[in-house]
Amino acid sequence: MSKYSQYFNKCLVEVHYSIVRNMSQKEIAGRRETEQRLSTLNILFVIICSIIIFENLLVLIAVFRNKKFHSAMFFFIGNLAFSDLLAGSAYIANIFLSGPKTFRLVPVQWFIREGTTFIALAASVFSLLAIAIERYIAITKVKVYGSNKTCRMFLLIGACWVMSILLGGLPIFGWNCINNVVDCSSVLPLNSRYYILFVVTVFTVILMSIVILYVRIYLIVRTSQREATNSPAYALLKTVTIVLGVFIICWLPAFTILLLDASCTIKECPILNNATIFFSITTMNSALNPLIYTLRSKDMRREFLRVLCCWGLFNCGRPSHRCMVPLRSSISMEHCTHKHEHQSIPIMQDCTSV
Numbered sequence: 001m002s003k004y005s006q007y008f009n010k011c012l013v014e015v016h017y018s019i020v021r022n023m024s025q026k027e028i029a030g031r032r033e034t035e036q037r038l039s040t041l042n043i044l045f046v047i048i049c050s051i052i053i054f055e056n057l058l059v060l061i062a063v064f065r066n067k068k069f070h071s072a073m074f075f076f077i078g079n080l081a082f083s084d085l086l087a088g089s090a091y092i093a094n095i096f097l098s099g100p101k102t103f104r105l106v107p108v109q110w111f112i113r114e115g116t117t118f119i120a121l122a123a124s125v126f127s128l129l130a131i132a133i134e135r136y137i138a139i140t141k142v143k144v145y146g147s148n149k150t151c152r153m154f155l156l157i158g159a160c161w162v163m164s165i166l167l168g169g170l171p172i173f174g175w176n177c178i179n180n181v182v183d184c185s186s187v188l189p190l191n192s193r194y195y196i197l198f199v200v201t202v203f204t205v206i207l208m209s210i211v212i213l214y215v216r217i218y219l220i221v222r223t224s225q226r227e228a229t230n231s232p233a234y235a236l237l238k239t240v241t242i243v244l245g246v247f248i249i250c251w252l253p254a255f256t257i258l259l260l261d262a263s264c265t266i267k268e269c270p271i272l273n274n275a276t277i278f279f280s281i282t283t284m285n286s287a288l289n290p291l292i293y294t295l296r297s298k299d300m301r302r303e304f305l306r307v308l309c310c311w312g313l314f315n316c317g318r319p320s321h322r323c324m325v326p327l328r329s330s331i332s333m334e335h336c337t338h339k340h341e342h343q344s345i346p347i348m349q350d351c352t353s354v
Contacts, residue, residue, distance in 0.1 A: 019189075021186065048283055052287045058308075062304060065303060066299065072134050079130070080289065082123075084285075087124065090117045091117070093113065094114075094116075111171050111172035114191070121203075122163065123161060123164040124247065124285070126160035126163055128207075128243070132210045132217075132240070136217055139220050139221070140220070167202065171195060177189075177191065243292055246292065251285060253278040261275070
């Protein structure tokens with residue numbers, strides 16, 4: 001029987017969970033009751049995910065409102081914020097479709113539930129890679145990027161999402177373990193363990209590439225004798241470096257679990273039973289990124305405050321009919337936009353124009 005013909009089999013998800021995790025019908029029933037008692041924990045995660053959506057929505061509004069944020073770097077940061085917003089939404093959907101409802105899903109619904117999480121993760125990784133490439137090109141002043149830079153920027157952002165959708169959609173396209181239970185993942189019982197290994201390998205290669213790019217950027221900044229350590233470009237470099245570090249710390253536990261999942265069974269690695277705990281740590285990455293922007297960027301802090309004033313969360317005395325008008329200036333980055341004033345500083349002249 002073709003695997004695609006079983007995508008709407010109502011019993012297949014439960015069968016895979018029982019075989020891959022060696023669970024009897026009694027154990028599955030017990031797991032249902034146990035997971036139902038975790039409603040308080042689920043509510044906590046829904047609150048965290050709601051905060052994630054709210055924070056990243058602020059970033060997107062800030063980038064849209066302030067025209068000084070209409071540069072390649074901030075568009076890439078906005079793209080990262082959108083992927084984090086998608087992650088928060090995917091986590092909420094996963095919560096409401098997990099627990100007892102897992103065994104009521106047909107395979108295509110299960111693939112969509114898990115696939116959206118993989119897509120959000122992939123979008124974050126590719127967005128970080130795009131930010132690193134943009135910064136490296138801006139600092140090294142590659143002339144190829146100078147022509148049609150807006151077109152290239154949107155093509156790169158589009159490529160991020162195309163690759164993310166393809167990577168997250170591979171299981172529903174056919175790379176799964178239906179009709180081949182031996183190759184099933186213990187953590188994600190309908191996904192092939194080879195697919196899990198492939199995803200972790202791709203993410204690891206991309207993260208290594210990002211680290212290499214930032215090391216090269218750091219060396220360029222350090223060896224530039226004319227570059228002041230308090231310049232906007234240097235501050236922006238430190239911001240994206242912190243974003244990268246936070247991402248690695250938050251996702252390292254999940255990557256470790258997925259590597260174990262690809263190399264051993266649940267009997268050989270009992271820690272796989274607690275994979276949900278390790279995956280929950282990843283939610284903090286999407287929550288911390290907007291805080292990093294707020295703490296490190298004076299412009300973002302001011303823009304966030306303006307938006308919150310518009311929403312009535314703070315009393316700032318700003319007329320309501322003006323609060324949502326897109327802003328044209330940004331004080332802390334203003335001096336960096338006039339190239340003729342900084343021709344002697346190679347990094348500063350490109351910090352907002354590329």
